[in-house]
Amino acid sequence: QITLKESGPTLVKPTQTLTLTCTFSGFSLSISGVGVGWIRQPPGKALEWLALIFWDDDKRYSPSLKSRLTITKDTSKNQVVLTMANMDPVDTATYYCVHRHPDTSDAFDMWGQGTMVTVSS
Amino acid sequence: QSVLTQPPSVSGAPGQRVTISCTGSSSNIGAGYDVHWYQQLPGTAPKLLIFGNSNRPSGVPDRFSGSKSGTSATLAITGLQAEDEADYYCQSYDSSLSGSIFGGGTKLTVL
Numbered sequence: 075q076i077t078l079k080e081s082g083p084t085l086v087k088p089t090q091t092l093t094l095t096c097t098f099s100g101f102s103l104s105i106s107g108v109g110v111g112w113i114r115q116p117p118g119k120a121l122e123w124l125a126l127i128f129w130d131d132d133k134r135y136s137p138s139l140k141s142r143l144t145i146t147k148d149t150s151k152n153q154v155v156l157t158m159a160n161m162d163p164v165d166t167a168t169y170y171c172v173h174r175h176p177d178t179s180d181a182f183d184m185w186g187q188g189t190m191v192t193v194s195s
Numbered sequence: 196q197s198v199l200t201q202p203p204s205v206s207g208a209p210g211q212r213v214t215i216s217c218t219g220s221s222s223n224i225g226a227g228y229d230v231h232w233y234q235q236l237p238g239t240a241p242k243l244l245i246f247g248n249s250n251r252p253s254g255v256p257d258r259f260s261g262s263k264s265g266t267s268a269t270l271a272i273t274g275l276q277a278e279d280e281a282d283y284y285c286q287s288y289d290s291s292l293s294g295s296i297f298g299g300g301t302k303l304t305v306l
Contacts, residue, residue, distance in 0.1 A: 111295075120197060121233075121241065121284055123295040137292050170240055179288055180295050181231040181246035188240050 076100035078110075078171045078186035085192050086161050092191060096154040096171030103129055103149050107176030110154040112145070114167040115188075122167075126174065127154060163193045198223065199285050199298035206304040207275045215270045215301045217285030223296060225266035228288040232261055232270045235282040235300075244283070245270065272303070280305045 082094035094112070101108060111126035125145040126134045135143050144157045158165065168190045172182035200218040207213040217230060224230055232245040243252055245261035248268065260271045268287075272279055285298040 120300045121286075121297040123286075123297060126295070134294055136294055175243075175246060178231070178246050179229040181229070181243060181286075182233075182241075183243045183246070183252060185240040185242070 076173055076184045078173060078184060080169060080171045080186045080189040082169075082189055082191065084190060085194065087195050088162055088193060090161050092156075092158045092161050092165070094156045094158075094169055094171075094189065094191075096156070096186065098152050098154070098171070098173070101173065103127075103147055103152070103154070105129055105176075109174030109176075109180075110147070111172045111174060111180075111182065112154075112156045113170045113172055113182070113185075114165075115170070116164075116167040119167075124158075124169075125156060126180065128174075161193045165191070166193045167191060197299040198289055198292070198296040199287060201283075201285060201298040201301045203299070204302045204304065206306055207272075208306045209275055209277065211275045212271065212273045213275060213303065214272075215283050215285075215303070217268045217270070217287075217298050219266050219268075219287060219289075219296075221266065222291040223266075223287045223289040224263065224268060226290055228290075230261065230263050230268035231286045232259075232268075233284045233286065234279075235284065237281070241284065275305055277305050279303060 112124040168188040171186040173184040175183040233241040248263040
């Protein structure tokens with residue numbers, strides 16, 4: 075059974091760097107085709123894909139946020155970390171960690187419960 | 196403004212059939228990239244409903260179906276039930292953006 079859980083601060087100040095950790099179980103990020111990503115959703119708004127890291131350490135980022143994002147993995151700890159620099163109030167959102175279905179073109183078949191991050195001074 | 200265009204809302208009575216469209220362009224759906232659909236019930240995380248244009252994950256009722264043609268995709272729900280009231284999102288890959296894209300979401304209301 076695949077599970078993912080996000081953790082991190084619920085409140086960050088403008089200009090600070092956000093660090094979110096996804097701790098997962100039920101799969102290994104060292105197996106071919108596997109990927110873990112991040113998606114966010116501002117209150118009342120649509121989903122926005124942020125980043126994706128693959129079993130071979132290949133990384134993809136949203137072009138509009140690429141300069142601010144870093145995604146890394148720790149296979150031994152079953153964790154993926156996302157950092158987002160220079161946070162702004164418009165970054166207030168629920169951030170989801172997701173598992174990429176290995177046999178698809180980036181379908182996300184399992185989601186964490188999400189973590190709400192508020193950016194405010 | 197989302198790269199994939201969905202109607203903001205659709206509605207239908209219990210038992211009826213509704214469809215939700217997802218319109219893209221030549222750099223995403225029209226380029227042959229798969230479309231996936233998600234259902235988000237109020238206050239919960241999205242759930243994968245359809246992957247690879249028309250495939251249902253285990254446990255998803257066959258009342259839900261997906262199709263793709265040209266630069267668009269469609270989610271169809273038959274035998275509408277009150278529990279289907281949710282937000283629905285389409286997703287694909289865009290070659291010009293080199294990443295995943297989502298539609299703006301469609302709110303389904305069961306009358």
